[in-house]
Amino acid sequence: MTSAPARIILICSGKGGVGKTTLTANLGIALARLGERTVVLDADFGLRNLDLLLGLENRIVYTAQEVLAETCRLEQALVKHKQEPNLSLLPAGNPRMLEWLTPEDMQRIVGMVAERADYVLIDCPAGIEEGFKNAAAASREAIVITTPEVSAVRDADRVIGLLNTRGVSPVQLVLNRVRPRMMASQEMLSVEDVTDILALPLVGLVVEDEQVIVSTNRGEPLTLVDNGSPAARAYQNIARRLRGEDVPLEDPSKARKGLRARLMNRIRRTTGLF
Template identity: 80%
Template sequence: MTGSSTRTILICSGKGGVGKTTLTANLGIALASQGVRTAVLDADFGLRNLDLLLGLENRIVYTAQEVLAGNCRLEQAMVKHKLQPNLALLPAGNPRMLEWLKPEDMQKIVGLIQPHFDVVLIDAPAGIEDGFKNAAAAADEAIVVTTPEVSAVRDADRVIGLLNTRGVEPIQLVLNRVRPKMMQSQEMLGVTDVTDILALPLLGLVFEDEQVIVSTNRGEPLTLNGSSSPAAIAYRNVAKRLQGEEVPLPDPTKQRRGLRAKMRQLMQTKLF
């Protein structure tokens, strides 16, 4: 836990592959675009990917490992985004760091970052192992990312339990890869099902969006290129809600009804 006025937010998930790192990259860019000095810290030392998603992999010279060892200054290791100067990345070090890294090491890294930024986003490893516990030790708030699948929600519940025991608050939820049609046919857990099980306030709903895959492969977060795709809008709205703006959450049950109503209206226009 920290005593700084800088908001230090852990972005975590129980299950891998639910879009946690993608959210971190897009949320970081979205906050920076809103004028928030934002640092993103890749704490997934075993599976480092945040640099790829931000398109910064070729600009890394030093990592958190060299900072901790005293081999470079923090300023030398932080990689500023060329297209969004309010955002900087501190890359994860060698996977061997997992063998010796302790919670106090993460607290030291975050303590060095905080004076220079308004928000620090920590991309934690998925699961509840030591890597997650180390990352959680340096955070005040948390965003839990899950998809509306039974296994992902169960794993998220375990993560929330650990965060509660560590006094991390607030803990908020982002529900990712939402498919309204599957929710309506009850082939996927509904939003209320997930929020009832996890008992967390809902910070954002991100609809399934092919553009996420395209942008990830290009190393260009959707929130960087002005995209108006459903996921890009959702990421920006998460950033706004984090800043205290009241942005209504979309209702997945009305998504397809809205399309049907629009189609009916178009047909009536053509007929008359």
């Protein structure tokens, strides 16, 4: 194949539960639907969940560890998504396995995968220990995802520092679980607050959306079903921005432009009501 080298993107956050795996699954599907050959790699083999979000939990037979041990071929370990064949999942390992992968193992397996993909998305484990170091060792660029909460932003800052010292670049930011009303009444860190503090370019804003839970229950990422929910659109826009498309970012806490809306925002800011 004579295409450009694959983009190898780490998806990380430091703190757990901020939406790494959901972003990986949705971004993977969105990129695949745009025609990119995409592989999502679950680097968290102790507590793997990417298979569950993609609805592929019953189809995993082999993992990266068998590929590295040469007990199976890479094609056997890659689980192709039924509805979206441009997307494959590769779990790093089996939860029962005791020995850890090394950074070199991770680089080898990602190198193999990258030969047959346009995008490799690595779903990083929470924390900044071995799992993070392994995943970061194999990545060229990164997306840090955080929520507008003090603990998530603090942990994201630690991770950004570590990525900078490792020379991972570019590092871009996704702000997840944005609540426009709370932001408008200044009862939540604003979009500017977070981008000021972390000093990263913003590649996506995802509003809090109940549809994310529904889609997780079904194992069908939002970007797959295309129901036009706000989060689905946000994930699709991130995919388009990654490919270099100029998709404007709109701060949802300032989105309503009418006179009445502006007045309401004003009242909200001064009183904190509504």
